Amino acid sequence: MVAAMNRRRDFLKTSAALAAAPLAGAAAPARPNVLLILTDDQGYGDFSCHGNPALKTPEMDKIHAESVRFTDFHAAPMCTPTRGQLLSGQDALRNGATSVTAGRALLRRGIPTMADILKANGYRTGLFGKWHLGDNYPYRPMERGFERAVYHLGWGLTSAPEFDNDYFNGRYRDQGALKRFPGYCTDFWFDQAMGWMRERGAKREPFFCYLPTNTPHGPAWVDPKYSAPYRKPGLPAEFFGMIANLDENLGRLDAFLRETGLRDNTLLIFLTDNGGTGGVNFYNAGMRARKAQLYEGGHRVPCFVRWPAAGFRTGRDVAAPTHLQDILPTVIELCGAKAPGGARFDGVSLAPLLKDASARLAERMLVVQYGQIPKKDDACVIWNQWRLVYGKELYDIQADPGQKADIAGKHPEVVAKMKAHYDRWWSGVEGRITDFAPISIGAAQENPAELSSSDWQDVYVDNQRTVSQAEGGPRGAPWAVYVERDGTYEIALSRWPPHLKHALTAGREAQKMTYGEIPGGKALAIAGAKLAIAGQEQAVKTGPGDTAAVFQVKLKGGQKTNLHGWFQDASGADVAGAFYATVR
Numbered sequence: 001m002v003a004a005m006n007r008r009r010d011f012l013k014t015s016a017a018l019a020a021a022p023l024a025g026a027a028a029p030a031r032p033n034v035l036l037i038l039t040d041d042q043g044y045g046d047f048s049c050h051g052n053p054a055l056k057t058p059e060m061d062k063i064h065a066e067s068v069r070f071t072d073f074h075a076a077p078m079c080t081p082t083r084g085q086l087l088s089g090q091d092a093l094r095n096g097a098t099s100v101t102a103g104r105a106l107l108r109r110g111i112p113t114m115a116d117i118l119k120a121n122g123y124r125t126g127l128f129g130k131w132h133l134g135d136n137y138p139y140r141p142m143e144r145g146f147e148r149a150v151y152h153l154g155w156g157l158t159s160a161p162e163f164d165n166d167y168f169n170g171r172y173r174d175q176g177a178l179k180r181f182p183g184y185c186t187d188f189w190f191d192q193a194m195g196w197m198r199e200r201g202a203k204r205e206p207f208f209c210y211l212p213t214n215t216p217h218g219p220a221w222v223d224p225k226y227s228a229p230y231r232k233p234g235l236p237a238e239f240f241g242m243i244a245n246l247d248e249n250l251g252r253l254d255a256f257l258r259e260t261g262l263r264d265n266t267l268l269i270f271l272t273d274n275g276g277t278g279g280v281n282f283y284n285a286g287m288r289a290r291k292a293q294l295y296e297g298g299h300r301v302p303c304f305v306r307w308p309a310a311g312f313r314t315g316r317d318v319a320a321p322t323h324l325q326d327i328l329p330t331v332i333e334l335c336g337a338k339a340p341g342g343a344r345f346d347g348v349s350l351a352p353l354l355k356d357a358s359a360r361l362a363e364r365m366l367v368v369q370y371g372q373i374p375k376k377d378d379a380c381v382i383w384n385q386w387r388l389v390y391g392k393e394l395y396d397i398q399a400d401p402g403q404k405a406d407i408a409g410k411h412p413e414v415v416a417k418m419k420a421h422y423d424r425w426w427s428g429v430e431g432r433i434t435d436f437a438p439i440s441i442g443a444a445q446e447n448p449a450e451l452s453s454s455d456w457q458d459v460y461v462d463n464q465r466t467v468s469q470a471e472g473g474p475r476g477a478p479w480a481v482y483v484e485r486d487g488t489y490e491i492a493l494s495r496w497p498p499h500l501k502h503a504l505t506a507g508r509e510a511q512k513m514t515y516g517e518i519p520g521g522k523a524l525a526i527a528g529a530k531l532a533i534a535g536q537e538q539a540v541k542t543g544p545g546d547t548a549a550v551f552q553v554k555l556k557g558g559q560k561t562n563l564h565g566w567f568q569d570a571s572g573a574d575v576a577g578a579f580y581a582t583v584r
Contacts (some may be wrong), residue, residue, distance in 0.1 A: 031206050031335055032267040032307055033197075034118065036327075038086070038212040039246060040079060040130060040156075043276020044300055045285035046216075046243055052283045054230065055240050059250040063270050066314050067304035068354050074323040074368055074382060075274050077291060077298035079155060080105045080132050081370035082273040082324060083212065087113040087133070087144070089328035089345035092370050093429040096437050097133055099372040100155050101454050101462035103480055106134045106437040107144065112340055114328050115145025118208040121337040124200050126207065127151055128193040130214040135161050135454070136439045137446035142175060146210070150174055150192045154454055156214045157185065158464045158518060160579065161452040163497045167221040168514040176446070184223065186215045186242075190249040194256045201262050206335075212273075216242035220278065221515045239278030263308065267334060269327065270304040288403040294380040294389050295403050299368050305354060307334070318353050321382050323366050326350050365421045373458055374433050376426055381418045388418040436480035438560045441583040443484045448584035450498065451479050451563070453577065467496075467579050468508060468521025476577010478564035483534070485557040492548040493529050493565040493578035496521075503545050504567065527570040529578065534561040539568075548582070 045052055049061040075082040076092055084090075084097030084107045092098045096108040107113070115125040126148035127141045132155050134140060141149040151173050157165035165171050167185045171178060181188040193211045200207040215222075220238030226248075227241030257263035275298040280290045289295035303322070306314065325347030332339055333351040352359040369379035377391030385398040394408035394415050408415050436457055441449050453461040456477035461467060483489075496502040507523035528541045529549030534556070542549050549567070565578035 030265075030309075031122075032265050032309065033200075033206055033262060034123070034208040034331055034335065035197075035266050035268045036086075036114075036208070036210045036212075037250075037268070037270045038083070038130075038210075039272045040212070040214050040217040041274065041277040041291060042216055042243060042246075042272040043274075043279060043284065043290070043297070044272075044287065044302055045276055045283045046240075046272075046279045047302065050285050050302070052279070054232075054235055054282065055243060055279070056229075057243065057247045059247045059254065060270070062254070063250065063268070063304050063306060064302075066308075067268075067270070067306040068312050068314060069317045070303040070305070070322045070350070070353075071317045071319055072321045073271075073301055073303035074299045074321070074366060075271070075301045076324070076368065076370045077274050077293055078370055079130075079217075079273045083131075083133055085324040085346075086271070086327055087115070087210075089114075089325050089343075089347050091325060091346045091367065091425075091429065093374055093433065094344075094346065096432070096435075098370050098374055098433075100132070101456075101460050102372040103436045103455050103457035103477075104372065105132065105454065106139045106439075108437050109138055112343055113144045114331060115141075115208060115210070117145070117328070117332060117337060117339055117343075118335065119145050119147065120340070121335065122206060123335075123337075124148075124205045124207045125210075126193070126196045127210045127212075128196070129189040129210075129212045130156070131212070134437075134439075136449050136451065137443050138440055139437070140176060140446075143445070148196055149176070150189070152185075152214065154452070155462065156217050158219060160454045160462050160464070160467050161450075161497075163464050163467065164500070164511060164518060166513045167215075167219075184245065186213050186245055186249055189213055190253060194253065197262065198256075198260060201260050213246060215246060216278065218278065219516055219518075221513065224515070234282060236278045236282060265307075265309045267305070267307040267310075267331070269331075270302070270306075271324075271327075272301045274301065275299055286401050294368065294378070296387065296397060296401070299380065305350075307354075310334070310354070312354050313357055316357060318350075320353065320361050321366060321384065322350060322361075323347060323368070323382075330354075365418060367422060367425050372460060376430070377422070379422060381422050383414075383418055383421075386414055386418065388415060388422070391419055391422065394418075438480040438482035440482045440484050441563070442487060442489065442555075442557065448582050451581040451583065452497075453579040455479055456577065457562075459577075461577070461579065464518050468519060470495075470522060470524055470576040470579075472577050472579075474574035474576060475564070475566040476579070478532075478562035479581070480560065481533075481563045481583075482560050483555045483557050486555070487557070488552055488554050490584050491531060491533070491551045491553060491563070491565070492582040493531065493551070493567070494548045494580040494582070495524060495526065495567065495576070495578070496547075497580055498548070498582055501547050503547055504542055504549070505544055524567065524575050525569045526567045526575055528568045528572075530566055530568065532562070532564045534559065549578070
């Protein structure tokens with residue numbers, strides 16, 4: 001932990017020096033602005049330009065037509081690993097953000113992000129939308145290079161830390177401070193991003209704007225005017241409606257870029273974060289599987305790159321296998337930026353392919369792997385047209401794009417070569433799989449720290465439903481924490497999100513939202529609680545009206561440890577984990 005903190009300090013020193021130094025090469029106005037758009041749970045088939053016979057996406061199609069398209073581009077099969085790989089240029093099992101939950105949704109300290117690097121090279125940096133790489137210090141966007149951060153917690157507005165948030169007139173974080181947004185969430189993220197870019201453009205400041213939306217991830221809540229055209233048998237009307245709203249916002253964004261004169265010198269990269277979800281049963285572009293799966297439909301995603309001022313020959317496809325880890329090296333090269341000394345990337349720059357249609361990448365193999373508890377061979381290895389899945393199934397996607405025929409027995413030499421590559425790769429990442437990144441408690445930057453079951457180690461309790469049904473076993477699981485300083489800490493364990501002020505023993509009725517509802521939750525016979533931390537264990541009794549079980553514990557600073565709280569009934573039997581903890 002101390003080593004990671006030292007690496008972070010060294011990186012920040014390097015960043016300050018780079019920011020103060022004049023940039024070599026082209027004049028500052030020639031450096032492109034960077035606009036990175038990432039939609040949530042929109043699959044490769046959820047575009048009319050990819051052949052969807054019902055969904056209309058004219059603005060996305062326009063970006064597609066004006067871009068260089070990487071048609072064999074791969075993300076992780078789930079959102080947090082994608083976000084970590086995108087921003088760090090490192091494989092998920094190397095950077096630590098391997099899952100959406102279970103204590104593995106945090107990007108390790110000491111790894112420079114795209115925002116860190118561009119900020120160090122004189123760029124202004126802003127995030128607007130879904131972060132999902134850590135809700136607490138030191139993993140929040142403000143600690144990972146973003147000067148401006150407008151975002152929500154967790155995976156979405158009904159995740160465990162948000163719980164009862166709404167897509168309309170809901171809550172968000174502004175530099176960590178809780179506020180409310182007007183209207184629809186997606187409209188708000190775009191409004192905030194455009195307002196910030198307008199300010200940067202007026203001051204002629206190069207910027208990196210990261211615009212990751214939380215839609216069209218479920219729950220599928222959208223104004224009926226967007227879903228109405230798709231209310232037909234067999235169509236996912238609300239899911240397509242969220243995409244229609246996204247498409248409309250992309251049209252507003254493009255009009256804004258034209259109006260402000262920012263469009264020509266803005267490097268726009270459009271991506272989605274994993275395979276399809278709500279639209280898969282209707283159209284999946286001929287691919288097998290969906291989000292969270294290792295076949296092509298789980299991780300092949302669109303990647304459109306547009307930069308008018310660069311003169312890329314647009315409207316063309318690049319068929320080489322590429323992946324998210326290539327984006328950061330590409331951005332660094334196109335922006336004429338410098339990476340900090342010692343930075344490691346698992347991808348390569350795609351700039352040669354963007355600049356020259358005849359360019360080729362050196363042959364390589366890619367590994368797609370993520371996981372709540374990563375296991376050897378739970379992966380897809382990519383090599384040209386070959387896909388090795390689970391270390392034993394082999395597919396040729398040129399001959400068999402739907403991955404219907406396992407041909408491992410016909411090509412044992414291909415399997416052996418790909419398996420050997422994977423084994424070498426695995427040996428380089430397996431050592432830290434159980435090394436959980438700790439959340440800081442007692443830090444001046446965030447006090448109190450509010451923890452949720454999203455970050456329990458190795459256990460999935462990551463949404464409103466699983467919390468409401470008190471899942472996760474009779475003790476839940478611990479949080480990995482880092483004690484920043486010596487002192488007496490107050491730790492309040494809660495059954496429900498603290499802002500609701502519900503009693504520990506209370507249930508909940510279903511709650512109506514603007515265009516949907518969230519389910520109710522069951523009551524628990526809680527009469528006490530236990531806390532284990534840093535070799536100490538305490539127990540307290542609680543009353544029927546108590547909203548939290550409160551502990552006082554002395555802790556020594558500078559240590560990584562586990563914080564584990566759970567509830568008991570009157571007989572002393574374990575009932576459920578503490579789904580929330582407030583530490584001050």
